[in-house]
Amino acid sequence: MDAMPRWLLDSVADPAAFLAAYGWYILIAGVVYVAYGRPALDEARGRRALRAANDPRRVESLDGKRAAAVAARQRQLDEDVAARPPAPAPKPAARPKPQRAPVVTASPLMGHAGGGGGGYQRDPDAFASFGGGGGRREAPAGCKLYVGNISFDMTQGDLNQLFGPYGRVNDTYLPTDRETGQPRGFAFVTFSNPDEAQAAIAALDGVETDGRALRVNVSDPRGGGGGGGGG
Secondary structure: OOOOOHHHHHHHHOHHHHHHHHHHHHHHHHHHHHHHHHHHHHHHHHHHHHHHHOOHHHHHHHHHHHHHHHHHHHHHHHHHHHHOOOOOOOOOOOOOOOOOOOOOOOOOOEEEEOOOOOOEEEOHHHHHHOOOOOOOOOOOOOOEEEEEOOOOOOOHHHHHHHHHHHOOEEEEEOOEOOOOOOEOOEEEEEEOOHHHHHHHHHHHOOOEEOOEEOEEEEOEOOOEOOOOOOO
């Protein structure tokens, strides 16, 4: 105890008296520290940190860690790429099919070229062999029907609606006068098979439509149907 400073002995023996005697000194010392000592201490710490940051050994250590991290990341990416299944080989592009030039052949409905305009004249005999042009192509036997005594106001849509319930209608044709363009009062209806054609004959032959009794029978391939057109 004898070696202890007097002021420390007084602070232990009588704290109140010690603060009364030395309190102002302690307060002034604290203010001086805050005003001058603390900034100086912070500046010293900053200088030490700056020196540490510029230390070549520290820089080399940080660079080594960064390089190691980058290398590890690259290895991970390489392993991920290697683990992926190989992409399928692209299919070869399809070669375009060569376009065949259309072949123009003489139709049995066309004759020789005329001397004046260079066009083709329709052969009446060949035209009649197609049932008056009804199907515009040859139909299987028993599939093309002649429909006579129809109204001049009837259209192909009306024919399809009239004959459609009895089977698949492949073609309908309403001949017109070549000079006036008016309907000729009869038509041709082609079904996909003879059974459907016979069903249409049984259902519609003699049926009155638009004030006219229809005449429905199998078309004669040489000259049309079983009768003329309506009046």
